[in-house]
Amino acid sequence: MLTGSGSLELVDDVVVDPPQSGEVRVRVEWCGVCHSDLHVLDGDTPSNVPHAILGHEVAGIVDAIGDGVTDLAPGDHVVVSMLGPCGDCEACFSGATAWCERQYGRGGVAADGSTRMTRGGMPVMRITRVGGFVEYTIARQEAVVKVPDELPLDLATVLGCSVQTGFGAVVNIAEVAAGSTVAVFGLGGVGLAAIQAARIAGATTIVGIDPIESRRSLAESLGATSTWDPVQVSVDEARALTGPLLFRSVIDTVSSARTLPTAASLTGPKGTLVILGITESKTPLEGLLTADIVAGQKRVMGCYLGNGIPRRDVPRLVRLWQHGLLDLDSMVTGRRPLDQIDQAFADLRAGIGLRTAVRVSLTD
Known part of the structure; x- marks a missing residue:
């Protein structure tokens, strides 16, 4: 208590x-x-x-x-x-x-x-x-x-919680499609669920970003096609991987003053930035460039429990586990x-x- x-x-x-x-x-x-x-x-x-x-x-x-x-x-x-x-x-x-x-x-x-x-x-x-x-x-x-x-x-x-949230951020909110490009900031339980969801959805470029090497390694085993330490992250580095349109979807599970500006800069034109971390509950959206968001027609979306409906989403996640597509053993x-x-x-x-x-x- x-x-x-x-x-x-x-x-x-x-x-x-x-x-x-x-x-x-x-x-x-x-x-x-x-x-x-x-x-x-x-x-x-x-x-x-x-x-x-x-x-x-x-x-x-x-x-x-x-x-x-x-x-x-x-x-x-x-x-x-x-x-x-x-x-x-x-x-x-x-x-x-x-x-x-x-x-x-x-x-x-x-x-x-x-x-x-x-x-x-x-x-x-x-x-x-x-x-x-x-x-x-x-x-x-x-x-x-x-x-x-x-x-x-x-x-x-x-x-x-964690799998519902990360999976829902990708599937219910960002609506990641096959062949898409996805970046995930923060590779805790929610972030690794998002990595798995992006893989299951058919994304072909999936980048996990976290300072902890062991989590980056786990992300690669769960479906990330590349992983970066945050010090490596830049728009130029992203373009070298994705081409000029950057990432179609960026999932920020940290949502701090450190990550949000970078996450927004990596979100491509007509792309979606999903904010779901509450690490700093009173963090204002500082560092987001209005002109960049407006000219790029970017969507900034909040995410609470993946906009989920438990009685719809949990059985779906169980079926994915039963068919070997969703790894829960590595999450615990x-x-x-x-x-x-x-x-x-x-x-x-x-x-x-x-x-x-x-x-x-x-x-x-």
């Missing part, structure tokens, strides 16, 4: 409510450690709440269902997403699924104001709607997706028990490994 900026505490007195209508209670087996959690832990993304639970890359087993839940049952293996768009409100109709009017609020707050979890009678907030570093969590049925028993749940964690590079969660976050800060899955369940 998050009890202050930079402070996590293991507690055993959080009370989880039974699921209400349209809700599912999930026994969390594994939960991935993501940069979004780290930003909250380190105070870069303020939470300002006395009690909160981090974690949103959840894979587990359905424990109980509320009234009206017909397509899930206790015992089902599931992935829990931080978004559960209803598909039946104005936001969903317009394609703005992240702004669905009926899903839980950002702190895991339901429409009736409850978070479904309490400690000492006080509400416990669930960061990014899930709160995965807890033995049991509650989610709207739209955010819970059944997966086949053959998919190991430690690998399934990355389908909840570490596994730790819950009492080593501080070390998992320390590894993330230090850039050690790619994704660590934390074993949450106390039941074998």
